[in-house]
Amino acid sequence: MTLNITVNGKRHAVQAPPDTALLYVLRNELNLKGTKYGCGLAQCGACTVHIGGRPTRSCVTPVSAVNAPVTTIEGLGTPDKPHPVQQAFIDEQALQCGYCTNGMVMTTAAFVAGNPKPTEAQIRAALEGNLCRCGTHMRILRAVRKAAGVRA
């Protein structure tokens, strides 16, 4: 069936079974591959996008349930106009393999937008559901603090 979704400000008519996960529509139909498959179980956070500004696991969100505009990492910022969170991740060199980075950046972008001057505990709680295996957490925390305008 045809479903209409808005992604990064553009409307798309998508042909897909309604229970198709948004993740696969983004990656395979719209060619937005910044959003990653990590587990398909909402356990790791690699697939995080914003739906109506809220961080959401696209791997368990049926495309038919998308009821607000979607923002992916490609829509967050660009090399010419980076989002402050992306700039902070570059400044702090806050990754190694980078496979989890989409989820870290998207979760952080939504978090700092709604939480000016967060505490360290709030920052860690916001990222608790996002897994990183390279162990770049110290750098990610530095990048989040920087993007949120707080000092350790």
Place this chain on the structure above:
Amino acid sequence: MITTLTPTRRDFLKAGGALIVSFSLPFAHDAFGQPKPDPRTQELDAWLAVGADGKVTVFTGKVELGTGVETALAQIVAEELGVPFNAITMVMGDTARCLDQFATVGSLTIYRAGPQLRQAAAEARHTLRELAAARLGAPAEQLSIRDGVVSTADGKRVTYGELVGGKKFERRFSGSAKPKAPGEHAIVGKPIPRVDIPAKVFGSHAYIQNVTVPNMVHGRVLRPPVHGASPVLVDDSALKRLPGNPRVVAKGNFVGVVADTEEQVMRAAQALKVEWGAAPVLPEPGELPNLLRGARAATKELVGTGDAAKAIAGSAKTLQAQYFVPYQLHASIGPSCAIADVRADGATLWSPTQSSFLTRGVVASILKLPADKVRLIWIEGSGCYGQNGADDVTGDAAVLSQAVGKPVRLQWMRRDETLYEPRGPAMVMAVRGGIDGSGNVAGWDYQVWSPNHAGRPFAGMGGNLLAGEEQGMGQRFIQAGADRNAKNSYAFANQRVVLHQLEGTPLRSSSLRGLGSPQNSFANESFIDELAAAAGADPIAFRIKHLKDDRAIAVLQDVAKLSNWETRPSPRGDRSSGVGRGVAFVQYDNYSAWVALVAQVRVDRASGKTRVERCWVSHDCGLIVNPDGTRNQIEGNIVQTISRALFEEVKFTRRSVDSVDWASYPILRFSDVPDEIVISLINRPDKESLGAGEPAASPVMAAVANAIFDATGARLRSVPFTAARLKAAMA
């Protein structure tokens, strides 16, 4: 089946030479059953090309696994060639374009491939200087080189692009090119930002998971809950109603499915009914340490100095302890992915492997194609930390592509990766030791029992990958890694170190970061702490008095200063706070980087839960190429190994392996991450660069266990240090 081959890793390191750049590379060819070294290693064009615009393309068999070597190797070449850093583009791991510099493993890339690329770039600079001398009519030794421009003192100049741009060098190595002295370095040693990071942050990085090729279809594999079971029924009747032309590929015990799109193949894989027959019975999990100690093994004495047994028998105080580390996972965030395009006369593989050439050889065997008709193009995947599913998925995709005659992309699902990646082996270490009347170690007797740590693609043996094993192909493995850091760094007069290399492994396993080093270091550095406590000595002072190596002593003294170490024996007197600190020291693989780590833990005595609050680390890996990259590796090693120490264990029963996802194989989360990791880098420009991809992982388990002992007086000798274990130990 495992066949023991004679050369050990250390033997072929020796054969390759440590200080002299050997261009009979790579050093491990014979041991890993590879073809003879490529004669092109002496040809400049095999290593790099200069474009008309002065841009330089470097070809290397090493690959980027998320550790930053693409940037660090480019720094080395830019430095030596005399071009700006951003003039360099690295081509990595493509069997058609790059030389085999051996797999990207063992913290060997900067250590081994660094000098090779440095020498190639020095040869290129030497050649370019000669070409410029002829062009400018000036003696070569009077020319200066800066940013790819060769100049005379009176201002005549010619660019690299003008000298060879777009053409081949067609030169063999002169042997007379001398690399720069470290004092001349302007690019090596700088914290240059990594070249891959911006694309990863903007979502545009071309991971293997993002690659598409024309006419590609999608595959999935179906595997039993326990490795080794055969399919007794494959029922594809439900597939006929599904869109996307789903098609089953069954060959021996290999079962896969292919369909037109990824969504369609996932639905087809769910609809396909496979019944599995009886699986091999697994050990009782609680019996694993005893089972490992009793298993068939090749036993080898690694160290026999003095008379350990006699010295221990005659000591004032004797101790013994057994340590255990369970099977653990690489647990990459992205399940492995590959694309294969197999044609009648050859194949192209796109793979995130660590070992382009070895993997090509094994996949070619599975496909029954000559290896030289198979091209493997390496594409970065999720961080691997050793042999995760990257090689197996490449074999799977190739089998599916050959069966359907189209390019096939296959990304494993989370269950596939968690259940079928080759795990890091479980290990048991038993140590006996004695203290003499003056508080010195009189004798040390160490034994380790371990399955093989090198279940890698090797010697074109199809069965070394799942897809080949499932079709009944033969297996042969090199034996490596169980002995890594079994030998300690201390100058004990009487000591014995014995390796029991097990012939089999209850659960399929291979190389996980550091191989046996984190486990052996857990035992060695815990037991020396136990001896220090028995002697009533400060743990750092006790270590230092048994060391002779200046660089070992230097990192321990440095970390003591960095952490404001309070000199006293462990455990601490007042244990009410639950806070304690522990130290551990490792020289990685007994030849590589020196690392001393102090960990501070806080134990919640009521629950038994441990949190690592702070770490201080002193790290000496010789000449540092990129200090920020080195720090990133050190932080990553420490955080990842805190996770292994506190949380990680592959869960299984006699009938099932139960770790299949992140709920059943939990890893560290942000609330578990230390408040601070303070790093002291000891840079030694006059010493060769050593790797930093693994060394800082090795002391972590012991430093945490020693800190828990300091805080509580309870000694944990089994990883992971769960709340239940600690509560039991404190009771």
